[in-house]
Amino acid sequence: MRHFQETKSIIISIFIALIGFFLIGVIPIYQVSQIDATSISILDLAKLENEFRAAMAQIFGGLLLLIGIYLTWRRISAMEQTVEITQKGQITERFTRAIDQLGNDKVEVNTGGIYALERIANESSEDYWPIIEILTSYIRKNSPPEPGMERNELPIDIEAIINVLRRRKNYYENGEPSPINLKQTYLEFADLNFINLKGANLSSANLFGANLFGANLFGANLEFANLEEADLDEVNLNFANLKLANLKLANLEETDLESADLEETDLEGATLFGANILRAKFKSANLKNADFLSTDISIDQLYEAKNLQNIKLDYELIYEIREKHPHLFERL
Template sequence: MNNSNSFIKSILVLTVGGIILVLFLTVPNWFVSAATRLSPREIIQLRLDVFRTEGLLVGGSLLLAGLYLVYRRLRTIERHLEVQRDGQMAERISRAVEQLVSYKTEVQLGGIFTLERIARESAEDHWSVMEILTAYVRENAHWEGEANDSSRQPNGVFSGAPTGRDKGSRPSVAIQAILSVIGRRNWLEKEFEEGRLINLRKTNLEKLDLRGLNLAGANLRGVNLEGANLVEANLAGAFLGEANLRNANLTRANLQQAVLIDASLQGANLREANLQGAQLTGAHLEKAFLVDAKVDFTNFLGASLERAHLGGVSLRRTNLNNAILNRAKYDYETEFPEWIDRELREQLNMQLAQ
């Protein structure tokens, strides 16, 4: 087959070359035969001019053909290099995943940080790496709430790997490292454009250090973040329905437009947190610390704010219908909607902090 193709190409090249040669030799005669009033010297000069023009045309054509062939060759080399690179990248990812499921913490960490490098270097492989890491967390730090059987063993693609938490223990060092990698990932605009969302639903992230990490828009439904450090974390637009955030530190965290329906935030520190537009319908915020928090257009419908600290908070543009405010604490800078007057505050035993 290759010999046949080579023969056909040779015939085509010879045919085209022959046509060009014939034209090169005959075209000058056409011009000369048309020029009947020229002297012999002028005819010779005309022939030379035509030959020169033909030479330029042929040379230019050959140059263009050469450039095209070079371009084709470069494209072939580029495709070959891409195939090589894809193969090498797939091999790197495969080796890193093997490290990730190791029983040795130091080997796991090596695999995690190798995957992070791959995700940073390659926009094409970025999301694949994020899916590998989040799948590992979901399988090895699974959480079904307080009734969860913590002796449950992981299954699925990472079967045989060490669990992210043992009975009564905190998530492992590997889980902490993975969350740090996810929280500082790049290519965020590409994720947004493609509608990609980090999925960590129903995972146990108890007491993890998640300071300043970017989990905007993440699916964190039913996640256990009890006692977690989320200072200045970006959780804007995240789905935290039914999440456990008891005693979590959310100081200056961004929770704009976040969904926290039926979430547990008892004792959580939300000082200076941005809760604008957040949905907290039915949420539990007993004894939560909301001093100087931004709650414009926040929905506290049916939420419990019993004994919550509301110093410096403006509640004028907040939905507090059916909210429980018994014994909540406020100060002189707290702004209430008109219907929560002094008399109602006294009926609810709300306390003015001195």
């Protein structure tokens, strides 16, 4: 390969030299030969030939400059390609090493692998989504506790991945091609405040006592999810699917539930003070002992609910129900 490059360089050099000889040596003589010698002196002819030669030399110099610029560009492009290939090779090596760490039994090595993958995801847009899928898959596989085991905090490795997901730069429909999949995960008491899980699949997830303050769960699937005693204060649950979810004693204060589906959802003892429930569906929902003060819940929404025993409503609404909807009032 090296011999071929040397031969190629010699041929190109000879070709350029021939062009220079033709432009500077041959063309000026030819141009002068086309002039009628009887109408001009020999001295003037020589002077004219030198002028032609000087002009050709400038053209040849410009040509050499363009060739030099082109060759420099080629060298820079080759160097950039080499650097890119080297960087990709290094990322691949780091990626492989991090995956090996992820499967290690030692928690400190395992956690190091998680944060190594986070760094790669931040540096490589090509590897970003595969890494997110790997980490969420890890949660789905490793978050369930041992049979009969009770816990009040997450394992270190699962907590580390949650922190990575909270810090990630993209979210669904903004750099991520698909919603996050955390289906059937065990994230009880997890700290998920301000996490962006737009459109995420959290169906049948255990989020008992989790802190979701200020999180974005727009359009998320929380069907059958356990959110008992969870903090959902100021969470965006627009268009979320909360069918058959357990929200007993959950804090939904000032939560945005516009157009959310809460069919057969258990909201017993939940606090929805100041929540936005415009167009939310409460078909067959359990609203026993739930706090709906300052929520603008409608008569139609109350009618479709299953259990309204001891529900807390604004005085004006209670008065309207008593005066105009006595059958509904009997259910309160």
